[in-house]
Amino acid sequence: MPTREKTQLLTAAQTGRTIQRLGHEIVEKSGEGHGVALIGIRRRGVPLAQRLARTIRAETGAAVPIGILDITLYRDDLSLVAAHPVVQSTDIPFAVDDRDLILVDDVLFTGRTIRAAMNGVFDLGRPRSIQLCVLVDRGHRELPIEASFVGRRVDTRSNEVVDVHLEEVDGEDRVMLLERVP
Amino acid sequence: MSFTFRHLLDAEALSRDEITFLLDQSGAFQGIQKQPLKKLATLRGKSAVLAFFETSTRTRISFGTAAARLGADTMNLQAESSSTQKGESLIDTVRTLEAMRPDVIVIRHAASGAPHFVAERLGIPVVNAGDGLHEHPTQGLLDALTIRDRLGRLDDLNVAIVGDIRHSRVARSNIHVLTKFGCRVTLCGPAMWLPPEMAGIAPNVRIEPCLDRALDGAQVVMVLRVQTERLQEPALPVDEYIRLYQMTPERLRRARPEALLMHPGPMIRGLEIDPAVADSPQSCVLEQVTNGVAVRMAVLYLLTSGAGSHAADIQAG
Secondary structure (H helix, E strand, O other): EEEEEEEEEEOOOHHHHHHHHHHHHHHHHHHOOOOEEEEOOOOOHHHHOOOOHHHHHHHHHOOOOOOEEOOOOHHHOOOOOOOOOOOOOOOOOOOOOOOOOEEEEEEEEEOHHHHHHHHHHHOOOOOOOOEEEEEOOOOOOOOOOOOOOOEEEEOOOOOOOEEEEEEEHOOOOEEEEEOOOO | OOOOOOOEOOOOOOOOOHHHHHHHHHHHHHHHOOOOOOOOOOOOOEEEEEEEEOOOOOOHHHHHHHHOOOOOEEEEHHHHHHHHHHHHHHHHHHHHHHOOOOOOOEEEEEOOOOOOOOOHHHHOOEEEEOOOOOOOHHHHHHHHHHHHHHOOOOOEEEEEEEEOOOOOHHHHHHHHHHHOOOOOOEEEHHHHHHHHHHOOOOOOOEEOOOOOHOOOOOEEEEOOOOHHHOOOOOOHHHHHHHHHHOOOHHHHOOOHHHHHHEEEOOOOOOOOOHHHHHHHOEHHHHHHHHHHHHHHHHHHHHHHOOOOOOOOOOOOO
């Protein structure tokens, strides 16, 4: 379905600052970031996690481990979406057992992606805790899931789409609110 | 890049890009074999018929494991207990199975082309798990995945396949997969198992009855299983086969030092392969088995997930 841009939610500079602030909040809340590991949810959660790790490292000197999670196989809508979504690899190079994990994604919407991500994580072991960090929370939850770290809360309508662009994937930092046009 | 497959009937019909896509998708499933919890719910509620009209242990267990790890149920038909023994035709048997509403059917059959015949007549995806002397496409794919993992590429390799080429669907599927990547394939074995027309089934395939010459410079060596009943003694006694074609450490030295040693199994130590070769660091026999589950998971996933033909644009939750 075609979309048109409605508003710009974050400029490049605001996107960068918001991610930095999220990094600071993680340090503040998790005590210098010790024992914390970040898990970026494909696709844009991955560069987001990498940037958070850089901020945490700059502030505390601690190298935060980063894992990559592909949730395709855990989606609950595989029989609803058309052609099979392409599966990508999950790469979590550390043991999740007894760790404090922070899942990282660009947009929190229905909560179903996060439900899928948690199932994926639990197939790998038993973390001590899981928190969630998102750049944008756009509401419309369908599951009892909330984020511990939120860059920006936006009230949206169901016919709108939050479009996050990140330098590493899209060549620019920018967050837009799009509207589906019938 | 993404592709949609209706069936997996042979490797010959797959393009190089389609094979690359299937191997990349299989790569994602390799990780799951290493997880403590290997069972997914991805295909929960779906079921796969494993219709093995010809006896099989390894391939049937591999497909069964792949289906189980994706959360799908399996319905098993085995040759020994099959109604074909009672005279039922293939089409009646598979129509009966289809009437139980499975989502995919995996077929092994002694007749070449049986999976194609079934695919034309049923409304569900069909996977060829080996048909007569024709093909065994998932074996070709899992071998390619194993080579790509070990050597880092598939392109332009020098591959030797040794043994009973005539009766080997494994050889045919491998030839079709590997030559699409520019590999040069040398087929070697006793004359009765080395039909000259095999050189014409794909480009860059040649026949070489002398094992030492066939192995010269090979980067991948595939040893095929020998079924002694096919040796047709006294034409070629077992001792003579062992003397001429058994893969020994001395023979393997004719190949490149880093050459991979592969075998589709079941492997008869002391017949087609010397135990020292089977257990050498060059051997990837067990990786082939592990990769087989990943490839079959990818194939079952790609054939049974998704509702329609056109990708919907959805906002991730």
